[in-house]
Amino acid sequence: MTDISEFRPLPEDLGEHELIVNMGPSHPSTHGVLRVILRVDGETIVDAKPDIGFLHRCFEKVAEGWTWQQVVPFTDRTDYVSAMTNELAYVLAVEKLAGIEAPERAQVIRVIIAELQRIASHLVWFGSFANDLGATTPFLYAIRERERILDLFEAVSGARLTYSYMRIGGVRNDLPLGFIEKTSEFLKLMPGRLREYENLFMKNAIFMARSKGVGKLTADQAIAYGTSGPVLRASGVDFDIRRDEPYAAYGKFNVTVPVGINGDVYDRAVCRFGEMRASLDIIEQALGALPDGEVMAKVPRVLKPPAGDVYFRVESPRGEVGCYVVSDGGPNP
Numbered sequence: 001m002t003d004i005s006e007f008r009p010l011p012e013d014l015g016e017h018e019l020i021v022n023m024g025p026s027h028p029s030t031h032g033v034l035r036v037i038l039r040v041d042g043e044t045i046v047d048a049k050p051d052i053g054f055l056h057r058c059f060e061k062v063a064e065g066w067t068w069q070q071v072v073p074f075t076d077r078t079d080y081v082s083a084m085t086n087e088l089a090y091v092l093a094v095e096k097l098a099g100i101e102a103p104e105r106a107q108v109i110r111v112i113i114a115e116l117q118r119i120a121s122h123l124v125w126f127g128s129f130a131n132d133l134g135a136t137t138p139f140l141y142a143i144r145e146r147e148r149i150l151d152l153f154e155a156v157s158g159a160r161l162t163y164s165y166m167r168i169g170g171v172r173n174d175l176p177l178g179f180i181e182k183t184s185e186f187l188k189l190m191p192g193r194l195r196e197y198e199n200l201f202m203k204n205a206i207f208m209a210r211s212k213g214v215g216k217l218t219a220d221q222a223i224a225y226g227t228s229g230p231v232l233r234a235s236g237v238d239f240d241i242r243r244d245e246p247y248a249a250y251g252k253f254n255v256t257v258p259v260g261i262n263g264d265v266y267d268r269a270v271c272r273f274g275e276m277r278a279s280l281d282i283i284e285q286a287l288g289a290l291p292d293g294e295v296m297a298k299v300p301r302v303l304k305p306p307a308g309d310v311y312f313r314v315e316s317p318r319g320e321v322g323c324y325v326v327s328d329g330g331p332n333p
Contacts, residue, residue, distance in 0.1 A: 236259060
C-alpha cells in the first residue's frame with residue numbers, strides 16, 4: 001500500500017487524541033466557500049488555520065471602471081444573504097464623502113428595509129443551524145417566514161436576492177402600494193412564530209446540551225479576535241453601531257440591544273432571537289414615523305465627489321460592515 005503521509009504531513013506535536021480535519025473548501029456545514037484546517041480534540045478546536053480567497057472576485061479593482069452609482073450592484077454580492085445592508089454601507093460612505101443628505105423619508109425607508117433584511121438573514125442562520133444539528137423542520141419553518149420578507153423586497157425592488165435598491169442620495173423608488181399593510185401583517189405574525197421556534201428548538205434538551213458551554217468566548221477574547229455583532233454581544237459586550245453611532249434614521253428610534261452573559265453557542269443563539277424581536281419593534285416604530293416627501297436627493301447624473309477618503313460602518317446581521325471609499329475627484333471610485 002502506498003504511504004501517503006509524505007503528501008499529508010502531520011504536525012510533530014499532534015496529541016494522541018487529536019485529529020486534523022479539513023473543513024471545506026466545499027463542506028455541507030458551510031454556506032460559502034472557505035477552507036479551515038482544524039486541529040481538534042473531541043469537540044474542542046485546538047487550532048485553526050483558515051485558507052481564504054476562494055470567492056475573491058477583485059470587486060475593488062472592478063469598481064474603478066464604473067461610476068459611483070453603478071457600483072451598488074457589486075455590493076450586493078459581498079453577502080447575498082443580507083445584500084440590502086451592504087448597499088447601505090456603501091451609499092452612506094459615498095454620501096458622507098460627497099456631502100449628500102438623503103431625504104427624511106428615504107432615511108426611514110432604509111431603516112425599515114435594513115431591519116427586514118436582518119430578520120431574513122437571522123432566519124437563514126436559524127434554519128441552517130437547526131438543519132446542521134439534524135432538525136429539518138425548523139429549517140422549513142424559517143424559510144417559510146423568510147419568503148414573506150423576500151416577497152416584500154420583490155415588491156419594492158423587483159428582485160429577491162440581489163436588489164440594487166439603495167441609491168447614493170436615497171432609494172431607487174418609493175414603497176409600493178400595499179407594502180406598509182403587508183409589512184404590518186408580518187409584524188403581527190412573527191412574534192408568535194418566534195415563540196414557536198423557541199419552544200421547538202431553543203428549549204430542546206438535545207440542543208441545549210450541544211450548545212451550552214460550547215465555543216465560549218470571554219468579552220476580552222471576543223474583542224481581541226475582532227468579533228462583532230451577535231457574537232460580540234453574546235460575550236457580554238454591549239455595543240451596537242445602530243444605537244451607539246446612529247446612521248440613516250436610527251437615532252430617532254429606540255434600539256433594543258440583546259446582550260449575553262456566557263459567550264457560548266447558546267447565548268449567541270439567544271442574542272439572535274432577541275435581535276429579531278428588536279427588529280420587529282424598530283420596524284413598527286419606523287412605519288409609525290414614516291414621513292411624506294421625496295425618496296431621492298438631487299444628485300448629479302455623473303457624480304464627482306471631492307478628492308478624499310471616507311470609512312463608514314453599519315451594523316449588519318453578522319456584525320460590523322465597513323466601506324472605505326477613495327475619490328480623486330473623478331466620476332469613478
